[in-house]
Amino acid sequence: MAHTSYPQSYYAASANPVPDRPELNGEVETDVCIVGAGYTGLSTALFLLESGFKVSIVEAAKVGFGASGRNGGQIVNSYSRDIDVIERTVGPKQAQLLGQMAFEGGRIIRERVAKYNIQCDLKDGGVFAANTDKHMKHLESQKKLWERFGHTQLELMDAKRIREVVGTDNYVGGMLDMSGGHIHPLNLALGEAAAVESLGGIIYEQSPAIRIDRGANPVVHTPKGRVKAKFVVVAGNAYLGDLIPELSAKSMPCGTQVITTEPLSAELAKSLLPTDYCVEDCNYLLDYYRLSGDNRLIFGGGVVYGARDPADIESIIRPNMLKTFPQLKDVKIDYAWTGNFLLTLSRLPQVGRLGDNIYYSQGCSGHGVTYTHLAGKVLAEALRGQAERFDAFAELPHYPFPGGRLFRVPFTAMGAWYYSMRDKLGF
Structure with a gap:
């Protein structure tokens, strides 16, 4: 073998x-x-x-x-x-x-x-970043929901406050969860x-x-x-x-892609994520990123339904990274890979x-x-x-994907396209 x-x-x-x-x-x-x-x-x-x-x-x-x-x-x-x-x-x-x-x-x-x-x-601390006012309203509701179940380590952040923890102007606000965090x-x-x-x-x-x-x-x-x-x-x-x-029959492997930069200078790393929290945005097809223990930026996102390996991962993820941190345009990508997670129709x-x-x-x-x-x-x-x-x-409750195995990938991809277009158009 x-x-x-x-x-x-x-x-x-x-x-x-x-x-x-x-x-x-x-x-x-x-x-x-x-x-x-x-x-x-x-x-x-x-x-x-x-x-x-x-x-x-x-x-x-x-x-x-x-x-x-x-x-x-x-x-x-x-x-x-x-x-x-x-x-x-x-x-x-x-x-x-x-x-x-x-x-x-x-x-x-x-x-x-x-x-x-x-x-x-x-490391402790995770940020949910709001790209739009609609995202921010969702985070306000999420904070109330989580607090109803006893989770209180949360802080809503306005545009000024999130700029203190994420070095980009992309976000209108966010929510910090100090019980979140990141690991190798x-x-x-x-x-x-x-x-x-x-x-x-x-x-x-x-x-x-x-x-x-x-x-x-x-x-x-x-x-x-x-x-x-x-x-x-x-x-x-x-x-x-x-x-x-x-x-x-009731699940589907999906791929997500991750890239990692070369080691960044301490000054540049701190300018991106001054408090070393991890971040994910609120889009349906979301971006997520954080610093590694040796000051690299690890940036991921994208979904490939059916878990095929894309031919050029960097070309998929790097543009998203540069939208968030244009100051990294001359930084080299040292690693790029894909990994599969398992999706259910209910997402539970x-x-x-x-x-x-x-x-x-x-x-x-x-x-x-x-x-x-x-x-x-x-x-x-x-x-x-x-x-x-x-x-x-x-x-x-769990149900098979519509259309069975033959159509679960295109049907799910169509749904993801619809929601990603809503994200882009701000609906």
């Missing part, structure tokens, strides 16, 4: 030391077999190991190979659809429980970083993997799950081995393929159970850094028999 290495990203180039991990050969037995060593799988494993379970993880490539090691590195609260949308969809009781969990993922990340001494350039995402995953192994968990790399035998004693098969388990947790997200056909996570012993969580729809860490806790609770919070997610 071919060895799959990390993509050529800034994160891979600046990663902490990565140990060699074994490929699965032969048969092993465990309490819980987790498919996928990204944030969802690693978070689940840590919570289970801390509760006394025996855990093995099978990973198709390397720890954090997928979205967990390629994302924008931003700690953003809530879900891709906010609590008010959930409330209108499922009613106040279920929304209350989901709303209470909406700000938990960031706290879990910080607890993990502190408890296991994970070196991942953790691959180093966070690597640190969590080391924590898993410190507690006795085993991670098998280059060991894709190719089949799961369902039943009273599920078995996960890889090309050279198999894992017999009491429970299975499927955490492959956008890289799961068709391992579970009933899940792939898919959580559930197949039979009595196969659990899954997927479909973060671009909001995965915090949600996946919460998902690990919720899945671990369910395996321990505490299913109230798991059920709150599992009861969210």
